[in-house]
Amino acid sequence: MKVRSITIPDLHHFKDLHLDLTYPAGHPKAGKALDKVCIIGQSGTGKTTLLKLISVISHRSHSYNEIGSMAQIEQVTLGFEFEDFIASKRIGFEDESDQGKKKTSYYWNTIYQNGTEVEFENAVSKWISYTDVIKPATIYFPADLDYKLEVEHDDLLDLQDLFNIDFSSYSAVNTWTIILNKIQKYQEEEIKIRQEISHIAEKATDIKAIQKAVKKLEKWRNETPSPVQDIADKCLDPLLKNFGLRVKTKLDFQGKDDIGFLKIEDFAGNEVPNGLLSTGTKQVMLSALPLYLLQPNKCQILYDEPERSLYPDLQRTIIDYYLSLTTDSQFFFSTHSPIIASSFEPWEIVELKFDKNWNIYRDLYYEGENHVDNYFVDPRYLDYDLILKKIFDLDDTSTDMRTEAIVELTMLKNQIDTLKEKGRLKTPKAKEIVTRYKVLAQKLAWKTE
């Protein structure tokens, strides 16, 4: 499912907030839910709350009491689409008779299929069969992702069994279960082929038959990289190379309990202990691996502050990279990073701001009708300086010192030109001005035009 809108009547600073999360008119996907959403705003504007709220109402994936009271959450309406249905729903809390616990259920509003209103039962049965085949339905990456890389085999969760994956509740290192399963299957397959060779060798007098069987093993090995090699080649090494690292693919272990998490080595082959890996390295590994291994389809993926510990060059590519690991999914990112924001179309940015009463509103980037032609800000066309100004509302991205230096530099240049016209460039005064100019230009990285 993809979220099309959210309406919050009263939750903390959110008062009568309605967010339209569809593509605007004039867009090739006009009227469809956004594929990715970037939530920005000053600290305290409720970005994380919004992420959690969306996942709670979508799939009951978070504990509601992290967000607000039951009465507040019950009022929130989520517009969404799945297959060719468009609907909206609210979450409700009911007493469970014996233990005083609350049971959640959904209240659906009007449902449309291809623009026509349909029976509730029809839509709900479609919804049930739709969600039956989706696993996981949500993946949530908190800002404070657990960077622990030590595997305790007895406590590992099988993430492939989970409908909602919430990495604020358990460590992302649980993805190791998926890799272990893959390694086990790989080893079983290898053993099977080796057994075939043994059988042939026992019976055959024909050396060619043995050679043929061995070739089969080689062919299988060539065509079927080990799971660790696969992760290295297709997921982590392209990212880890930014840190001068790669996945250690030569594994020397007997049983799956012998190994911890993936091992990382430098380009000289020296293994880097987990404790020495930077938080940026761990962030990349633990945020990309779950997507690569789970191959989410029609999933809702929520990242709080994906820029954490990442250098700007990686921030520039990480969003597209995450998207490439999924199919037909919807992403929600909450960020403070102008570099992350530059990966989004203007209608995909939800900028939350305080109004004069300290309530939250969405700062719109268009005037008049919500049409692509009416957007006056587009981060894809702006350099980072302008993104800071136009999207993040930073008044002065250039320091006063830089501006004053530009003025001084221009003045000095004019003086040098004047001296040149008068044929006085060789005078001590001229040399003094030229020296002053060059020192200042150097400080400005010669960005003088």
Next chain:
Amino acid sequence: MLATKYKKWLDTLNAKNEKHTIYNSSKGKYYYDIVANLIWVQAGLCAYSERLLQEPARFSPGNWANGVFPKFPFSGQLDHYDATLKEQYGWSWDNFFVIDSDINVKLKRTNIPTGLLKPDMPHYDPRVYLEYERTHHVFVPNRLLEFPVQEQVRKDISCLGINFQPIIDIRKYYLEPLFFDVEYQVQSRTQVQNRLYQFFTAFDLVADRL
């Protein structure tokens, strides 16, 4: 002079050569009269940056009663051009300008300019002292000035916040489409000038070269 009550009070003090009562900004009896009068004579502009602060029409002579203007919401600030006069002569008319509040808070503060760029000087002509560098949208000293005077002008440009970064952005965003129109004859210079409501000096200095 529209704030006649204030003027009368000030003239009396000056005639007796008395020090002024302590300057206490908007708590002062004549504060809003002074501000309203300045907005009118400054055409609603920040005296230094020429950014429009407030529509001046509201402060026209017809809206005054007995030389007094009622209190009103005001987002700019009243600046003492020479801050050293604030203590003893804090209510001097000649030392007052209405300016952008950010400039006052972040740049001007107690900095004392040389007086070369004081906007109400008799025969003051910004063209004598300033050039406009369009690439960065900053004012720079006029290259025709003696080099030491250029240094003085440069310091005053800084002190008065004429090139304050947020103002530069607003100025660029406002002027560039107009420069384009004049350069490529979408509008004549006169047509643009008739609609111009801020940044007059920057426009003139660039339009001369288009």
